[in-house]
Amino acid sequence: MIRTTFALLLLTAAANAFAADDLKVLPDQLADGPPKQMLRRYLKAQTEAAFARRQAAYEQLKTPEDVAAYQAKIRALLLQQLGERPERTPLNPRVVGELKGAGYRAEKVIFESQPQHFVTAVIFLPTTKGPFPAVLVPAGHSQDGKVSNQRVCILLAMNGIAAMCYDPIGQGERIQIIDEKGKPLFKMTEEHTLLGSTSMLLGRGTASYRIWDGMRALDYLASRDDIDAKRLGVTGCSGGGTLSSYLMALDQRVLCAAPSCYITSFPRLLATIGPQDAEQNIHAQIALGIDHAEYLLLRAPRPTLILASTHDFFDIQGTWDTFRQAKRVYTRLGHPEAVSLIETDAKHGYPLLQREAMAHWMNRWLLEKDQPISEAQFTTPSEAAARCTPAGQVMLRPGARSVTDLNAELDDRLKPQREKIWQKENLPQALTKVRAIAGIRPLKELPQPAIRQGEAQQGVGYSIEKLVIEPEANLAIPALWLKPEKFSGKKYLYVSGVGKQSAIADEQILKLVRSGHLVLAIDVRGCGETGPAPEGLWGGDWNDIFVSYLLGRSLLGMRAEDILVAAQHLSESGEKSEVHLIGVGVCGPPALHAAAVERDLFAGLELRGSSVSWSDYVRHPERPGQLVNSVHGALRAYDLPDLLRSLPYPAIVRE
16 A cells, blocks of 8 residues: 555655645535535435435334334344354353452353354352343443443342343454454554454454354353343443444344443434444445434334433434434334433443443343342452453464454355356356446446536646546546647556645656656545545545445445546547556555456556455455455455456556
């Protein structure tokens, strides 16, 4: 990948020939806002249309039969988007230690949610005789994982309910990307999304792994003689609220639920803090009409308590909107008392009043004891005391398998399937699959773009003319024509993640122009003038990437369409001819897709500093800049080398 420092050098060199404003095509303000927010506005219009469709569908839920049909439909869609479930293999649970406290005892446990994929947990038990109801407590986004939930668990155990907290993937003792000494190589939320971006390529998400861990944790609880498998609950805060919401919606063994500081609504989430970590975004869920309310509606009329904080960054207005929708459906089912909301005057977290309300709720529905609960003073075990592994990380255990290992194994299983698809005689069908998965329409089906010519400037041995290509309403592709004094050669389309200006600083490009070739340099949506620099771990704007994902669209596919529209205009300008395409950095994969699906439009392809293997990335999620080009489920049908081999000419690939 081209690094930001290199990009800055290029732009600095460009400035030596032209002032920065000389190369700017778009005004500071478009009709609907600044250019750098253009893609966000475009996506916002699509999310609002999806929200309207979802609201219309919700309003049709008038009878219990309507609700049952809706539940079956949404549950099937959710499971489809999460991908196939693993096999329910032996848990091989081992109690590796015990703890004792005033009014409770605890066992430290390691089990395998998949073979050699270890989960570390602590189960807190009442000191009385069981079997007990049990509540699963997924951890929120805290580096210490399960340790952050011990107060919730102890409160429940002291009131007659067993509770188990466990480390999620990427937290506590389950960091997945570590050095040889067990030190994390990334921040917690960074690892979450790095693993998410590789899982997406396989048609999964880290949500798929986390939900399965939670379901297997429920399996473990249900397997114990001292637990009543018919009285299970779930609660968790923040990221644990996310997992609680998933589990309460999808696992019907969860009788009682109380997600904390997570439930809001997608309209309010996108209007405030935006989408969150990879595991909190399920592919196409906004397009499919799956809002936060659906997590509650899927379990109606089983008891559900929403725990919320007034000053949370998860918007409280969205929380109340979602609660009202759930309350209406629960009422129509004859159980309005089974869904409720507690709002505390607090910030994000699991404060005392929420914990007490949750314990009251669990006692009411799991023990049939409807009385207030007050949390007594007690101390919680230290991180060291709650540790389940000698070295503090499961990935240091012999034979341990990480999410990366599991993804690589799936990729290996998918490889023969990909090879079969790409047999020579199946090339047209294979390319049809590429279009469908990446979301690239045939060129003939794309809207006819509007073209606006701009001013011209003179360089040394060439001229620059400004151009705006409008592929759709409210989208603008700023471009620079680099024209030789006399055109006598080929046509080149140049697309770079750091922006079209870098073409002016590229001596190879200037040499082409001065030799009589015509070059059109463009900013695809979200790049150059219309987006941030493609720096950091993600290769683009986090918000735009995940909103696209929630809409079921790939940013790669949208950018490939921009390239096709620009290439067609270049091809038809003057004497019609084929186009030679140059893709740089994060714009390399979209360029490769464009060249592969419209073979007759291009005569050559050069990739510079670009990723050329998704399969390789699955095995090395630490490589930066890949999220922006992760296409959900692509590796079920093709990899980037398949596209390179499909070209009717040899592509040039440069580091």
